[in-house]
Amino acid sequence: MATQPRSARPWHRALQTIHLWVGLILCLPLAVLGITGAILVFEHELEDLFSAPTARTLAVGEPQSVAAILDTAKANAPQGLAPGMVTLPNEAGEPASVRLMAPGRSGPGGGGATMLVDPVSLAVLETSKPGGGGLMRQIFMLHANLLIPDRSGRDAVGWLGVAMLVLGVSGLVLWWPRPGRWKEALQVKRGARGVRLHRDLHGAVGIWTLAVFVVVSFSGVYIAFPQTLSAAVAMVSPTRDLRAAVKVEPVRGAEPAGPDQAVALALAAVPDGRVRAVGLPARPDQAYRITLVRPDARPGAPSVTAFVDPWTSRVVEVRDPRTYSAGETFVAWQRPLHAGQGLGWVWKVLVFLSGVLPPLFAVTGTAMWYLKRRNRRAKDAERAAARATV
Numbered sequence: 001m002a003t004q005p006r007s008a009r010p011w012h013r014a015l016q017t018i019h020l021w022v023g024l025i026l027c028l029p030l031a032v033l034g035i036t037g038a039i040l041v042f043e044h045e046l047e048d049l050f051s052a053p054t055a056r057t058l059a060v061g062e063p064q065s066v067a068a069i070l071d072t073a074k075a076n077a078p079q080g081l082a083p084g085m086v087t088l089p090n091e092a093g094e095p096a097s098v099r100l101m102a103p104g105r106s107g108p109g110g111g112g113a114t115m116l117v118d119p120v121s122l123a124v125l126e127t128s129k130p131g132g133g134g135l136m137r138q139i140f141m142l143h144a145n146l147l148i149p150d151r152s153g154r155d156a157v158g159w160l161g162v163a164m165l166v167l168g169v170s171g172l173v174l175w176w177p178r179p180g181r182w183k184e185a186l187q188v189k190r191g192a193r194g195v196r197l198h199r200d201l202h203g204a205v206g207i208w209t210l211a212v213f214v215v216v217s218f219s220g221v222y223i224a225f226p227q228t229l230s231a232a233v234a235m236v237s238p239t240r241d242l243r244a245a246v247k248v249e250p251v252r253g254a255e256p257a258g259p260d261q262a263v264a265l266a267l268a269a270v271p272d273g274r275v276r277a278v279g280l281p282a283r284p285d286q287a288y289r290i291t292l293v294r295p296d297a298r299p300g301a302p303s304v305t306a307f308v309d310p311w312t313s314r315v316v317e318v319r320d321p322r323t324y325s326a327g328e329t330f331v332a333w334q335r336p337l338h339a340g341q342g343l344g345w346v347w348k349v350l351v352f353l354s355g356v357l358p359p360l361f362a363v364t365g366t367a368m369w370y371l372k373r374r375n376r377r378a379k380d381a382e383r384a385a386a387r388a389t390v
Helices: 010-041 043-050 066-076 134-145 151-175 194-208 210-224 226-234 259-269 326-332 334-339 344-389
Strands: 082-087 096-101 113-117 124-127 274-279 288-293 304-309 314-319
Touching: 010 043, 010 134, 010 151, 010 210, 010 344, 043 134, 066 082, 066 096, 066 113, 066 124, 066 259, 134 151, 151 194, 151 210, 194 210, 194 344, 210 226, 210 334, 210 344, 226 326, 259 274, 259 288, 259 304, 259 314, 326 334, 334 344
Parallel strands: none
Antiparallel strands: 082 096, 082 274, 096 113, 113 124, 274 288, 288 304, 304 314
16 A cells, blocks of 8 residues: 655645745744844944944043942933943943933833943943934844834734744754655755745755754743743743842841942852942842853853842842753853854854844745746646647
C-alpha cells in the first residue's frame, strides 16, 4: 500500500493554511515590528551618526555625590516633576542622566522628562521636553505598543510576538525535507526564478536564522507578558519577580537615609561593584534600588541590584545574577537578549538581522501566494478554453 505524501495529509494541509493566512493577514504589523526592532538595536549608534554634534564641554575633576546631582536636578526640574532615578556616567567626560517624573510614580510614563547634569560642575546641560524624545522615541513607542498609549497596545505587540512564534514553529514543520533532500532544502537553487526563488529564499533563510528568530520573538512575548511567563517558568524552577520593588516599613518620626548613605551601604554589600544607577523610593514604603555592575560584566548583561531600607539604614535584599536560580537566570536574560545586549557584537548583529526577517518573509511569502494563485488561474483558464474548443 502506497504511503500518502505528507503534503496531502489533513494535518499538514491545515498547518499550511494556518501558516499562510497568519502570515498574509499580519505581514504588515510584523514587518513594522521587525524594522523598528532592528533600528533600536543600533539606537545609540544611529543617534551619534545622524544627530548634529552637541557643543558641550564637561568640567574635569572629581565627580560630585549622587545627592548633589539629585539636588541640582530637583532645583531645576520642570513644574510638577521630581527626580526619580539617576544614572551615573560610564566614563569620565560623560553627563549623569536624571529621570524626572510625577511624584508618586515608580517608573517612566507620560509627562516624564530627562535631565543631563555635569557630574563635576553640576551644570544642567539639557532637559528634554515632557513627553518628548524625538524620532527614536517614536520608533521605540511604535515597537513597544504600536503608538497605543494604554495597556492594549503592549498586549497587541505581545500577541504579534506569539504569532511570530507560531509562524516560526509551523514554518519549521512545513520546511522539513524528505530524506535525501536536505542539501537542496538548505540553499537557494542557482538560477531559480518565480515561485521556486521565493520558496527557496523563504525556507533557506528561515531555517538558517530560526534559532535567533525564536529567541528574539519569545523574549518579546516575555516583555509584553512578564507576569504570565514568569509564573510559567516558576512551575519548573523557583523564580522571584526580579522587577518588583522591595517594601519596607516606615518609622514614624525617623529621618530616612539619604541617597549617599544608601549608595555607601550598597557598596559595602557588593564591594566589587560600581554604582550605575540609583532609584529613589517613590513612596514611603519603598526601598532605594541601587544598580551595580561588576568589572567583568558585559554591557547590558543582568546587573546586581541592592535594596536599601531608608528607615533602618540597612541592605534588605541583594539580587545578584551569580546566585540566581535557573529560572531567574532565564527570566533576567530575556530583555538583554531581545535588545541585542549582554553577549557582545556578534549577538547584537544577529538580533539586528532578525529584525530584517519579518519584511523578507512577508515579501517572499506574499509573492509565493500571489504567483501560485496567478498560475493556478492561468491553468484553469487554459482548461476552460480547451473544453470550449472541444
